């Protein structure tokens with residue numbers, strides 16, 4: 407079951423500069439920062455009520471965030487939905503013929519289990535599913 411929007415993933419060129427906008431201008435607070443090597447990103451999480459903003463800076467010129475910015479500029483790169491059982495959800499989507507980027511859960515920020523669905527299968531949005539303890 408999908409529970410809520412877990413986070414909105416925003417691709418930025420410079421994490422420090424973007425953090426400054428969210429903290430100093432919007433008055434929000436970054437609570438966690440982490441490098442996720444598997445995704446070639448450095449992330450900062452900003453809670454906003456029941457969901458979070460995830461700022462993403464690429465750690466390499468060839469990662470998904472670098473490629474996204476190259477094509478589109480900075481902006482919303484994905485929407486992440488919280489699910490209670492990721493493996494079960496992926497099996498269901500697979501049986502429905504939905505194009506998955508990740509057929510098995512990967513390790514995301516904060517130790518979450520994550521998997522991406524292809525934007526061509528979702529009416530144009532890169533969707534992340536995530537399960538947290």
Ligand SMILES: C[C@@H](C(=O)O)C(=O)SCCNC(=O)CCNC(=O)[C@H](O)C(C)(C)COP(=O)(O)OP(=O)(O)OC[C@H]1O[C@@H](n2cnc3c(N)ncnc32)[C@H](O)[C@@H]1OP(=O)(O)O
Nearest residue numbers: 415442445470471473483507514515520522525530531532
């Ligand atoms: C840390 C973790 C966490 O939360 O814990 C994260 O979030 S990591 C977040 C970063 N990691 C990821 O994004 C991993 C999953 N992403 C990927 O595997 C890739 O970025 C893909 C989504 C498959 C795109 O790959 P690539 O750029 O090589 O493909 P491409 O440029 O040929 O794109 C294929 C088609 O999808 C579209 N497309 C590409 N990226 C898109 C996006 N972010 N949102 C919507 N559409 C997108 C392109 O415009 C193109 O459409 P047209 O053919 O019509 O032109």
Ligand SMILES: [Co+2]
Nearest residue numbers: 415460486534
């Ligand atoms: Co994410």
